[in-house]
Amino acid sequence: MLVLFQDEARFGRMSDPARCWVPYPVRPVVELALVREFRYFYAAIGPQEGTLDWMVFDSMKTEEMSRFLIQVSKAHPDNHVVMILDGASSHRALALHVPENVSLLRLPPYSPELNPVEILWHELREKHCSNRVFETLAAVQAEVEVGMRAMARNSNAVARLSAWDWILYGIVMNAT
Numbered sequence: 001m002l003v004l005f006q007d008e009a010r011f012g013r014m015s016d017p018a019r020c021w022v023p024y025p026v027r028p029v030v031e032l033a034l035v036r037e038f039r040y041f042y043a044a045i046g047p048q049e050g051t052l053d054w055m056v057f058d059s060m061k062t063e064e065m066s067r068f069l070i071q072v073s074k075a076h077p078d079n080h081v082v083m084i085l086d087g088a089s090s091h092r093a094l095a096l097h098v099p100e101n102v103s104l105l106r107l108p109p110y111s112p113e114l115n116p117v118e119i120l121w122h123e124l125r126e127k128h129c130s131n132r133v134f135e136t137l138a139a140v141q142a143e144v145e146v147g148m149r150a151m152a153r154n155s156n157a158v159a160r161l162s163a164w165d166w167i168l169y170g171i172v173m174n175a176t
Helices: 062-075 117-129 137-153 155-162 165-175
Strands: 002-014 034-046 051-057 081-085 102-106
Touching: 002 051, 002 117, 002 137, 002 165, 034 062, 034 117, 034 137, 034 155, 051 062, 051 137, 051 155, 062 081, 062 102, 117 137, 117 155, 137 155
Parallel strands: 002 081, 081 102
Antiparallel strands: 002 034, 034 051
């Protein structure tokens, strides 16, 4: 059994101003962009081994969620995947195709703090998007993909973000 936590996030050309350090008395100047163009990143984190599966889509619909579940299923064919996710409408739709080796388990409503993927989104926004203005949507996607690839290669970093005591204890207790 493989336990994965799943979530989606929207990244786009609306700038993300954040605190930054500059020497006194310099005042930082951060450009702003208000272009409403977005890409949707889907991710599933495995706290046990520090795995990260992800995909990028133009929208967040049931079809995209089905395609992501199929990708995760193919990436872990020898495991039964228990995917823990929120109650988004694309996760509950009747048209959602859930592969045979995947089971969905929903988090309680309004509890994003229970999903470690939220920390991944925070890391990506802080390290790759904060205080930056991107000229194109493709540039935003490329930068976020750089961060996703780096995280996917570093299972220790993924485990540090997601292997919370209550998660690991729950997995061990329920697996026995």
